[in-house]
Amino acid sequence: MASQNLRTPGPTPLPSAVRDALARDMINHRGPEFAELMHECVDGLKWAFQTQHDLLILTASGSGGLESIVVNTLSPGDKLLAISIGYFGDRLIAIARAFGVDVVPMRLDDGHAADPQQIADALRADPAIQTVFVTHNETSTGVLNPLEAIARAVKETRPEALLLVDGISSVGSVPLQPEEWGMDVVVAGSQKGWMVPPGLAFVSVSPRALERSAQARLPRSYFDWQAHRRSAERGQTPWTPAVGLFFGLQAGLRLMRDEGLERLFERHRQMAAYTRNGLVELDLRLVADSDHASPTVTTAYVPEGINAKELLEALRSRHDVVLAGGQGRLDGKIIRVAHLGWFDQDDLDEALLALRIELNKVRAADSSSPATARA
Numbered sequence: 576m577a578s579q580n581l582r583t584p585g586p587t588p589l590p591s592a593v594r595d596a597l598a599r600d601m602i603n604h605r606g607p608e609f610a611e612l613m614h615e616c617v618d619g620l621k622w623a624f625q626t627q628h629d630l631l632i633l634t635a636s637g638s639g640g641l642e643s644i645v646v647n648t649l650s651p652g653d654k655l656l657a658i659s660i661g662y663f664g665d666r667l668i669a670i671a672r673a674f675g676v677d678v679v680p681m682r683l684d685d686g687h688a689a690d691p692q693q694i695a696d697a698l699r700a701d702p703a704i705q706t707v708f709v710t711h712n713e714t715s716t717g718v719l720n721p722l723e724a725i726a727r728a729v730k731e732t733r734p735e736a737l738l739l740v741d742g743i744s745s746v747g748s749v750p751l752q753p754e755e756w757g758m759d760v761v762v763a764g765s766q767k768g769w770m771v772p773p774g775l776a777f778v779s780v781s782p783r784a785l786e787r788s789a790q791a792r793l794p795r796s797y798f799d800w801q802a803h804r805r806s807a808e809r810g811q812t813p814w815t816p817a818v819g820l821f822f823g824l825q826a827g828l829r830l831m832r833d834e835g836l837e838r839l840f841e842r843h844r845q846m847a848a849y850t851r852n853g854l855v856e857l858d859l860r861l862v863a864d865s866d867h868a869s870p871t872v873t874t875a876y877v878p879e880g881i882n883a884k885e886l887l888e889a890l891r892s893r894h895d896v897v898l899a900g901g902q903g904r905l906d907g908k909i910i911r912v913a914h915l916g917w918f919d920q921d922d923l924d925e926a927l928l929a930l931r932i933e934l935n936k937v938r939a940a941d942s943s944s945p946a947t948a949r950a
């Protein structure tokens with residue numbers, strides 16, 4: 576099979592060093608080899624998260640990491656201010672409600688970031704809120720929230736509240752500083768910027784969040800942070816981990832260290848700007864407010880009269896370029912071009928060229944059709 580130009584925001588392409596690592600034979604997950612492997616992975620993750628907080632590795636997709644933050648920090652009936660700027664923010668709300676949390680939702684229109692002032696106002700209006708959730712990078716709309724300002728607003732308005740962050744499509748690709756900014760919990764997922772297949776979730780947990788988890792009373796078992804912490808002291812996980820993915824993670828983190836965090840962040844910033852310009856040159860209207868455009872995924876509306884599914888299928892079958900479509904209410908309305916993890920400008924040039932060719936085709940067909948008059 577010809578190799579595809581996979582431009583979806585997870586899974587992302589794998590460098591050959593990672594693929595080789597994934598092919599290794601198994602080791603005993605209760606032996607010294609695994610303890611050493613886990614130690615290196617935890618160290619590397621702390622480096623990329625820029626934190627000294629506890630770092631737990633769960634065998635689960637990103638959503639499992641999100642479930643873990645709900646069940647470890649909340650008790651039945653607790654109020655959670657959940658800020659959603661899209662599909663993945665809504666997912667956290669759904670998880671929290673499934674567990675009986677009293678969610679106070681704050682939803683913003685697609686393409687817009689959250690407003691720190693509005694968050695401070697919501698906290699002032701409801702003294703019972705002791706936990707706040709926000710998405711760092713909303714992958715469904717390509718919007719990066721102003722996380723530092725949001726964290727400051729929470730800290731100033733309700734210093735005792737825990738701040739929980741979905742950083743699944745940002746951590747490792749976009750700067751953030753858990754201690755300095757005041758974030759208690761941050762979740763990431765292996766198939767986004769880490770150059771590793773899906774299956775591992777990474778969670779950084781502050782000392783206050785650990786204290787909360789010792790008291791929290793929602794039902795939990797597999798995702799119990801306390802159990803994960805106890806096992807981690809022995810270089811283990813409480814349940815059998817996805818050992819093969821740990822090998823891949825080790826290789827991916829080594830590549831990230833070789834590149835260096837600052838260069839890595841800068842590459843994502845530059846390539847995002849490049850992609851936005853490329854899409855605007857194709858006369859596409861961007862979804863994200865330009866002040867808050869994501870460094871890892873760029874989104875644009877599909878022009879009226881063009882079928883999004885057919886366009887994506889033409890790109891895939893004729894050009895081996897795989898873009899993502901819209902999710903939830905944006906299904907059929909937008910396309911998403913990912914630029915995170917292992918990629919370079921050539922991958923984007925190829926995707927933009929394929930898009931130009933296919934858009935020109937449908938636009939030419941449209942303007943030559945006699946039925947262009949609008950009803």
Ligand SMILES: *Cc1c(COP(=O)(O)O)cnc(C)c1O
Pocket residue numbers: 585636637638639663710712713714741742743744764773
């Ligand atoms: C991908 C993603 C998720 C969901 O992760 P899964 O690994 O698909 O469970 C949640 N939040 C954000 C921001 C994401 O990008």
